[in-house]
Amino acid sequence: MPNDLTTRPAGAEHADLAVSRRLSDNITIMNRLFAECGDLKVYSWNYGAGLGSKACSVFLDTLVNHRRHNDFKEALQNLTTDRIGPTTSVTLAELIAFFEHRGTAEPAVELLGDFSRVVASVLDGYVVVFVDGWNRALGSLALDIAKRPVSEPITEPTVQGPHASTIEDLDSNIGVIRNLLKTNRLKFRFFESGGTVRRRIVYGYLDNAVKPATLERFRSRIDGIAAEDILDVSYLESWLVESRWSPFPQVRYTERPDTAVAALLEGKIIALANGSPSVLICPVSFMEFFVTSEDYYYGIVYSTLIRFLRMSAFIIALLLPSTYIALSTFHSELIPTVLLLAILNTREGIPFPAMVEALLMEFFFELLREAGIRLPRPIGSAVSIVGALVIGQAAIQSQIASPVMVIVVALTGIASFALPQYNMAIALRILRFPLMFLAASFGGLGIMVGFILIYLHLTCLHSLGEPYLSPLAPLEVRKLRNSFFVPSRRKALSGFRRRSADRPPS
Amino acid sequence: MNQPSSIGSVQMASLFLFFMTGSSIVLVPSPLTHEAGAGAWISLLLAWCMGAVYLACILYLYRKHPDLSLVGSSRLALGKLPANLLMIPVVVLMFWNVAGIVSEIGLFFRSTMLKETPTYVVNSLMFVMISLTARAGIVVIARMSALLLAMMVAFIVVVLLLVWNLYEPDFLLPILPNGMGPVLHAAYIVYGFPYSELIVFAFILPLVRREESHKVRKHLYIALSINGLLLMLSVIGSLMVLGPLTGDLKYSLFQLARLIFVREIIERIESIIGFSLIVGFYFKASILLFILVRTVAEWLNLRDEKLFTLPIAFVCLLLSVTTYTQEASLDEMVNVVWPLLNNLCYVLPMLAVAAVTLVRRQSPPDASRSPE
Numbered sequence: 001m002p003n004d005l006t007t008r009p010a011g012a013e014h015a016d017l018a019v020s021r022r023l024s025d026n027i028t029i030m031n032r033l034f035a036e037c038g039d040l041k042v043y044s045w046n047y048g049a050g051l052g053s054k055a056c057s058v059f060l061d062t063l064v065n066h067r068r069h070n071d072f073k074e075a076l077q078n079l080t081t082d083r084i085g086p087t088t089s090v091t092l093a094e095l096i097a098f099f100e101h102r103g104t105a106e107p108a109v110e111l112l113g114d115f116s117r118v119v120a121s122v123l124d125g126y127v128v129v130f131v132d133g134w135n136r137a138l139g140s141l142a143l144d145i146a147k148r149p150v151s152e153p154i155t156e157p158t159v160q161g162p163h164a165s166t167i168e169d170l171d172s173n174i175g176v177i178r179n180l181l182k183t184n185r186l187k188f189r190f191f192e193s194g195g196t197v198r199r200r201i202v203y204g205y206l207d208n209a210v211k212p213a214t215l216e217r218f219r220s221r222i223d224g225i226a227a228e229d230i231l232d233v234s235y236l237e238s239w240l241v242e243s244r245w246s247p248f249p250q251v252r253y254t255e256r257p258d259t260a261v262a263a264l265l266e267g268k269i270i271a272l273a274n275g276s277p278s279v280l281i282c283p284v285s286f287m288e289f290f291v292t293s294e295d296y297y298y299g300i301v302y303s304t305l306i307r308f309l310r311m312s313a314f315i316i317a318l319l320l321p322s323t324y325i326a327l328s329t330f331h332s333e334l335i336p337t338v339l340l341l342a343i344l345n346t347r348e349g350i351p352f353p354a355m356v357e358a359l360l361m362e363f364f365f366e367l368l369r370e371a372g373i374r375l376p377r378p379i380g381s382a383v384s385i386v387g388a389l390v391i392g393q394a395a396i397q398s399q400i401a402s403p404v405m406v407i408v409v410a411l412t413g414i415a416s417f418a419l420p421q422y423n424m425a426i427a428l429r430i431l432r433f434p435l436m437f438l439a440a441s442f443g444g445l446g447i448m449v450g451f452i453l454i455y456l457h458l459t460c461l462h463s464l465g466e467p468y469l470s471p472l473a474p475l476e477v478r479k480l481r482n483s484f485f486v487p488s489r490r491k492a493l494s495g496f497r498r499r500s501a502d503r504p505p506s
Numbered sequence: 507m508n509q510p511s512s513i514g515s516v517q518m519a520s521l522f523l524f525f526m527t528g529s530s531i532v533l534v535p536s537p538l539t540h541e542a543g544a545g546a547w548i549s550l551l552l553a554w555c556m557g558a559v560y561l562a563c564i565l566y567l568y569r570k571h572p573d574l575s576l577v578g579s580s581r582l583a584l585g586k587l588p589a590n591l592l593m594i595p596v597v598v599l600m601f602w603n604v605a606g607i608v609s610e611i612g613l614f615f616r617s618t619m620l621k622e623t624p625t626y627v628v629n630s631l632m633f634v635m636i637s638l639t640a641r642a643g644i645v646v647i648a649r650m651s652a653l654l655l656a657m658m659v660a661f662i663v664v665v666l667l668l669v670w671n672l673y674e675p676d677f678l679l680p681i682l683p684n685g686m687g688p689v690l691h692a693a694y695i696v697y698g699f700p701y702s703e704l705i706v707f708a709f710i711l712p713l714v715r716r717e718e719s720h721k722v723r724k725h726l727y728i729a730l731s732i733n734g735l736l737l738m739l740s741v742i743g744s745l746m747v748l749g750p751l752t753g754d755l756k757y758s759l760f761q762l763a764r765l766i767f768v769r770e771i772i773e774r775i776e777s778i779i780g781f782s783l784i785v786g787f788y789f790k791a792s793i794l795l796f797i798l799v800r801t802v803a804e805w806l807n808l809r810d811e812k813l814f815t816l817p818i819a820f821v822c823l824l825l826s827v828t829t830y831t832q833e834a835s836l837d838e839m840v841n842v843v844w845p846l847l848n849n850l851c852y853v854l855p856m857l858a859v860a861a862v863t864l865v866r867r868q869s870p871p872d873a874s875r876s877p878e
Contacts (some may be wrong), residue, residue, distance in 0.1 A: 331777045356702065442631065445620060448781040449631055455653070456639055459646045473649035474517070505595070 015113045015472045023132035024056050027136045030058050033119055035263070040064075053092055054132040058118075061127040065144030099138060112137040117481070123198070136394050153255040157420065160297040167254045170200055170274035176257045181264060185209075194229040200274040201230060209267040214283060217465050218269050233273035233280050239281055244461050247430040249423035251282040252289070260294045269464075283464035287471060287483035290314070294418040295486050303486040313418035317410060317428045321358045322439035322447050326401075328354045330443030346402045354405070355440035361401050361409040362436070364391055366429065369413070514539030516519045517648035518701040519725035520655050522707055525793050526557075528786030529607055530700040531662060532614070532759050533735060535744040537841050540753030542692035546741050547682045549692035554734045556693075561730055563860045564708040565723050570863055572719050576708040576856065577804045583862040592855045599851035600706065600798040601818075605825035605841070607791040608632050610827070611784060614757060619780055623743070626827045627768075632788060637819035639792040641812055642801060644713050647796060654785050662736060662784040665759055666743045668766045676741070677749035689718040698845025704730075705852040706794065709801050759783065795819060 020026050027042055035041040039062040047053050099111060112118045112125075118128055118137050125143025129490040150172075153165035166173045174188060185207040193199050203222075205215060221239050230236070234253070241250040254260055254442035255277050260270050263281045290310045295303040328347075332340055350357065368387040372380050392408065395401045412432070416425040431454060439448030461468035483490075513521075538546040564576075571579045576596075580589040611632050612625035620628065640645060682689065691779035707726075714722050749764065755761045763779035766772060797820050803811035830839060 026640040135681070333774045334777055442623065442627075444777050445618065445628065445631070445784070447616065448784060449635060452635055453638070455640060456635070456646070459650050460642050467649065469649070473652055474514075475649075483575070486853045505707060 004302060007148070019113060019115065019118065019135050020315050021424055023056055023134055026130045026154065027056055027058075029115060030118070030394060033115065034122075048091060056130045057127055058122060058130065059127040059142065060122055062428075063123075064127055064142040075205065080388075092131065095131060096134050096136075100136075110139040112139050113462070120198075128387040140313060150176075156254065156256050156259070156291070156292070156420070157350040158256075158297070161294055162256070162258050164257055166260075166277045166279055167271075168275050168277050170202060170272055171273055173257070173277075173279070174202065174204070177260055177270075179256055180261045181206070186264065191226055193226050195227070196398075197229040197231060199230050199352070201233070201236070201271065202273075203269055203271040204264065205269045206267065209265060210269060212362045214267075214464050214466065215269065218282070221464075230273060230422060231275075233276045233278050234275075235269055235272055236280055238462065240280075242464075243460075246457065246461060246470070248286070248433045248458065248461060249289070249421070249427065250284065250461070250468070251280050252284045253278040253280055253423070255279070256293055262293060262296070283466040284468075285463065285466065285470035285482075286458060286468050289419065289421045289424040291483070295488065296492075300486045300488050304484075306483070307486060308419065310418060313415040314424070316415035317419070317425065318431060319447065319451075320408055320415070321414045321432060322450070324405070325354045325358055325436055326439040326443045326447055329440065343402070343404050346404060349399050350402055351399070353440075355436065357401050357405050358408070358436055359433075361395070361405055362412075362432070365393075365409050365413055377496060378485070412438040507552070511643060511645060512713050512715045513644055513648040515714050517651065518711070518714050518722060519729040520651045521648060521727040521793055522726055523660075523733055524651055524655055524786065524789050525707070525732065526657070526700050526704060527736055528790030531612060531658075531736060531740050531786060532698070532757050532783050533840070534696055535752060536756050537695050537753070537837075538692045538741060539745060539758075540692075541695065542678075543683055543691045543750070544678050544745060544754070545683075546692060546745065546791045547738055548681070548751075549689050550696055550734070550737055550741055552693040553696035553701045553782040554730075554737075557704055558727070558730060560702065560704055560856070561726060562599075563856060564705060564711065565726065567708060567856075567860055567863060568711045568719075568722065571869070572716070573712050575710065575712050575801070575804060576705075576859065577801060578712075578732040579863065580855065580859040583859050583866065585835050586806065590805065592858070595802070595851040596855055597798070597802055597805060599847055600794065600801065601822055601825060602829075603706075604636075604701070604791055604794050604798060604822040604846075605829060607787060607794065608636070608822070608826040609830045611787045611791075613830075614760075616782075616786075617755065618760060619777055627696055629823060629826050632791065636791045637816055638797050639788075640795040640819070641801045641815040643812075644710065644796060647792060652675065653791070654789055657782060658754045658786050659736070661779055662740065662759065664769040665766070665779055666739060666762050668768060668772065669747055669762050672765055673743075673746040673859050676744060677746050694845055695841050698848050699840055702820075702845065702848040702853055705798050705856045708856060709797050709804075730814070736785070795822065798822075817830075 017029060020058060027044075030040070030042065031221055031315055037060070039060050041057060041061045042058050044056045044504055045053065047055060069106075070264065097110075110121065112121055112128065113136055118139070121139040124126055125141065125145070126139040127142045129138040129140070131138070138360055147169050148167050150164050150167055152163045157163075164176065166176065178186065186204060187207055188202050188204040190200060190202045193201050203218070204392060218240070222236065225236070225239055228235075237251050238244065243250070253261075254263070255281075259279065260279045268281050268283065272278075273283075282391075295307065298306075331451075332411075335343065348352075352360070364387075367384065368391065372383050372387070377384065396403050396406060416428055419425045419428075431450075435447060435450045438450045440446075442449065459473050460470050471483050534550075535546070538549055542549045567576065567579050571582065574582065577593060580592055583589075608629050609625075612629045614630050614742070617627050632781070639650070649854070699800065711722065739760055744752045744762060747762055748755060748758060752758055757856065760776055760780055760783065763776040764774070766775055795815070799811050799815050802818065803814060808814060
């Protein structure tokens with residue numbers, strides 16, 4: 001053992017050392033590498049004739065299953081019983097020969113030659129066994145950390161259809177997806193990212209369904225990501241998106257395995273990271289944000305009508321406050337006379353112009369919404385009660401806002417909740433305010449200008465090289481029909497069969 | 507993002523339809539009926555035929571040189587220096603043309619909906635949109651066209667349908683109260699705006715994808731026919747509702763929308779219609795600005811045309827706020843000067859290039875070496 005071990009501080013430089021033949025050296029290095037890590041357990045034991053040979057297990061107490069740890073020793077002993085005689089008669093040479101020729105069928109047992117791998121294995125939840133006189137270490141996977149049980153997806157609940165959600169554990173998520181899509185064309189590519197975090201990330205796609213150019217672009221985008229500390233799958237978004245300043249979401253998330261499977265079948269690429277329940281789906285198009293998996297569990301007429309409802313919710317959430325401002329300030333002749341009189345009546349005594357009134361109420365509403373999200377659940381309901389009183393009753397009685405304005409703000413809020421994807425609602429919340437300013441300055445012309453600029457931006461936007469407004473601009477009538485009207489299952493399936501038959505295997 | 511910079515032939519045709527219909531659907535019926543009375547539709551037909559002839563000319567040039575714009579094909583036909591000189595009036599007129607469209611928008615708003623907003627504000631707002639759109643490139647413009655076109659056509663049809671109870675077919679007679687003279691005069695006006703303007707498309711036809719270039723001819727003629735049909739409907743609809751008044755009321759489609767009345771719920775919807783019709787103006791100006799920028803870049807051999815979009819747009823903005831501030835002078839401009847300018851600066855160069863190309867083709871292959 002080099003004697004600079006004692007002089008140099010513990011750190012990464014030991015990690016490239018090879019495992020020594022002397023057990024005591026190995027234990028010293030391990031203790032040094034994991035200095036101050038209170039949960040490292042070093043457990044020495046003996047085997048062989050007269051218990052004369054020494055061995056030692058090293059593991060992080062907090063990561064491993066204790067039963068599994070014992071299992072390992074048991075298995076070792078059992079193996080030696082079956083194959084190379086009773087434990088007490090095992091010699092070191094027999095042990096080495098047994099493991100080096102992979103005499104065990106246990107896949108989770110690995111031979112580790114240097115300390116960088118030993119450290120990585122210990123951190124991954126392996127029990128590492130050093131045997132005196134052998135310059136290898138044996139690693140056996142015994143990871144056991146608490147998992148959240150599969151439950152109803154919190155962000156995307158449905159009435160019909162499966163109620164399972166993805167969880168924070170990567171392997172069980174992939175298992176669930178594989179179980180729903182049993183084909184060997186479903187590929188998953190694993191990689192590990194980051195020096196410190198070392199998060200396992202995986203992306204999956206359905207061979208033949210995904211466009212090769214899209215897949216190529218995806219790979220080139222995430223090329224340098226292995227060096228970064230990725231904490232969540234949403235970090236990938238900033239590598240994948242093309243316009244970082246766009247308010248519109250350019251990837252989509254789901255916590256539903258069935259949605260992920262449907263996306264795979266449509267030729268999307270999904271990405272998951274360990275520790276995050278979200279499944280990232282890309283590329284996306286604008287129209288997909290109006291689709292939920294539930295659309296396909298109901299009859300087509302109902303689903304289509306609901307989809308129209310969502311589209312009108314989008315328009316209301318984006319345009320209603322600005323339209324109200326434009327109408328009441330510039331184009332009051334558009335409002336039927338009786339209604340106009342009623343509105344004027346309620347606005348009497350209100351000191352603000354419609355723009356200020358709308359801004360104020362929208363600001364209150366945004367404030368309430370943010371407060372409601374952050375508060376613990378028992379207090380959350382108190383906020384909504386207070387909010388209802390402030391925004392509704394009190395604001396009208398103290399003549400800060402007119403009742404029509406309250407209706408407008410409330411409708412806008414409800415409409416933005418009706419969108420299935422929360423990300424899209426965020427875009428609308430951002431864009432609503434510039435539109436209100438435009439409407440207050442130029443009336444209908446301002447709204448028109450805002451609409452055209454948003455449309456221009458959406459047309460320029462790409463998601464992994466695919467046009468964002470895909471079936472609409474560039475126009476593809478048949479696909480556009482499918483994104484407005486929910487196609488019948490039979491038609492959708494035959495379309496899928498045709499698509500995958502068209503495409504040569506890549 | 508490195509996107510292909512070519513578009514499909516249907517997309518080109520929809521741009522063409524937009525360009526021909528966008529502003530003219532609002533502006534044309536009034537001067538047309540002012541001159542020709544109930545015979546306006548005959549004038550429209552005559553002007554349409556001239557448009558079809560010019561379209562045939564630029565399609566001929568396109569068939570000869572599918573990769574060359576009018577700049578390129580004129581250089582090929584006339585030689586470099588004469589071609590460059592020939593392009594001066596074309597480019598100057600295009601500057602004017604963009605400014606003119608936007609001034610029309612400004613005047614439209616000042617005289618209808620935003621009476622107190624200064625024209626330069628509206629014009630600047632328009633130029634922000636137009637320059638951003640032109641800067642985004644032909645692919646984005648072509649992609650945008652589908653929805654906007656559907657919107658515009660839908661609104662035109664809605665207006666013409668909702669005034670159904672006001673139609674008086676009697677207003678269509680007499681067709682020729684004062685003989686053919688006024689009809690020909692009206693035809694000349696409509697020929698000047700919009701039909702002779704279609705020549706600017708000779709500058710961007712090469713942007714059609716190579717594999718679809720054989721379909722361009724068919725699609726452009728269909729687009730021209732739809733345009734003729736829409737203008738015809740608009741003229742006849744205005745005539746049947748407004749009768750002899752059509753000639754005196756500007757923006758006749760907008761005036762029709764003003765008359766819509768359906769059970770107290772749908773009434774006075776002219777603002778909505780007005781804003782939708784603005785889409786036509788905006789898009790026409792965007793297409794033209796794109797063509798202008800592209801032509802200038804090709805003419806002066808500039809490499810990065812995107813860089814020049816904003817300066818050129820700014821020049822057009824200054825032109826639009828300074829040139830025509832009076833409504834009357836703009837009217838005179840559109841009706842009297844514009845057709846003449848178009849003839850001189852758009853039509854003549856194009857005809858010259860087409861003629862030379864035709865002559866060169868008919869002479870023997872090596873004739874270009876020794877024309878004597």
